[in-house]
Amino acid sequence: MNILDKIIADKRIEVRLKKEIIPVSQLEQSVLFDRPGNSLAIALKNSSTGIIAEHKRRSPSKAVINQKVSVQDVANGYTIAGACGMSVLTDGKYFGGSLDDLLLARATTDIPLLRKEFIIDPYQVIEAKAYGADVILLIAAVLTREEITSLSQLAKSLDLDVLLEVHNSEELEKSIMPSIDMLGVNNRNLKTFDVSIQVSKELSTAIPDDFVKVSESGISTIEAIKELQPYGYKGFLIGENFMKTEVPGDSAVNFINELQQ
Numbered sequence: 001m002n003i004l005d006k007i008i009a010d011k012r013i014e015v016r017l018k019k020e021i022i023p024v025s026q027l028e029q030s031v032l033f034d035r036p037g038n039s040l041a042i043a044l045k046n047s048s049t050g051i052i053a054e055h056k057r058r059s060p061s062k063a064v065i066n067q068k069v070s071v072q073d074v075a076n077g078y079t080i081a082g083a084c085g086m087s088v089l090t091d092g093k094y095f096g097g098s099l100d101d102l103l104l105a106r107a108t109t110d111i112p113l114l115r116k117e118f119i120i121d122p123y124q125v126i127e128a129k130a131y132g133a134d135v136i137l138l139i140a141a142v143l144t145r146e147e148i149t150s151l152s153q154l155a156k157s158l159d160l161d162v163l164l165e166v167h168n169s170e171e172l173e174k175s176i177m178p179s180i181d182m183l184g185v186n187n188r189n190l191k192t193f194d195v196s197i198q199v200s201k202e203l204s205t206a207i208p209d210d211f212v213k214v215s216e217s218g219i220s221t222i223e224a225i226k227e228l229q230p231y232g233y234k235g236f237l238i239g240e241n242f243m244k245t246e247v248p249g250d251s252a253v254n255f256i257n258e259l260q261q
């Protein structure tokens with residue numbers, strides 16, 4: 001079993017248990033449930049830099065990245081840096097994240113927040129809204145077209161943006177639908193962990209112009225972004241490059257300043 005299959009198998013158990021502990025009716029009572037969404041797609045369209053900065057403590061491909069910084073400091077730093085949005089990993093077992101991280105980020109910043117999660121069930125979309133997300137991630141590699149349709153339509157009904165992630169042309173073809181706002185090309189193969197921005201370049205022409213294009217993973221230089229912009233990319237999801245430093249917010253400030261020059 002590859003790591004992605006393991007993550008999804010664990011996620012199915014986690015979601016089944018969570019539904020028994022916190023029913024949907026309780027999630028819907030969250031004060032954040034009626035909060036209007038702050039669109040990441042619009043922020044990216046209007047930005048010349050397009051950085052989506054991620055909070056990521058650890059990952060299957062890099063055991064420990066940063067266990068020391070507080071999510072509030074990171075959210076504050078990314079906001080000061082002028083990031084278009086912040087991605088918050090909420091998976092506990094493989095990434096050391098939590099829904100509390102999302103809540104604390106929400107309490108700290110008004111910039112669009114992406115719930116970075118392995119979403120396989122409508123319950124997790126409702127949970128994302130209840131904990132303050134503005135955007136959900138759907139990963140084409142683990143969902144059928146029918147699941148992508150129903151999960152993305154639910155998200156839209158809750159005023160959440162949808163970032164759909166693909167890694168190859170088959171995943172892209174099955175995912176094109178009007179309830180998707182942004183198409184993210186993951187430069188990391190989630191089964192082998194190989195990373196190459198060439199993947200974003202190769203898939204770019206197959207992405208229809210009505211979707212905001214986002215390049216995800218393995219981005220650590222200004223040059224990589226300058227290389228990807230001519231392919232139509234407006235968003236750049238960066239995790240490890242910021243989080244591996246002592247003060248991720250300061251690294252984001254320097255990076256975004258340099259990108260603007």
Ligand SMILES: O=C(O)c1ccccc1NCC(=O)[C@H](O)[C@H](O)COP(=O)(O)O
Nearest residue numbers: 059060061190216217218219238239240
């Ligand atoms: O990062 C991993 O090792 C990973 C492994 C398996 C599934 C997902 C994984 N990462 C999630 C992400 O999409 C990245 O955190 C995100 O794109 C940022 O990537 P990076 O800038 O390379 O940290």
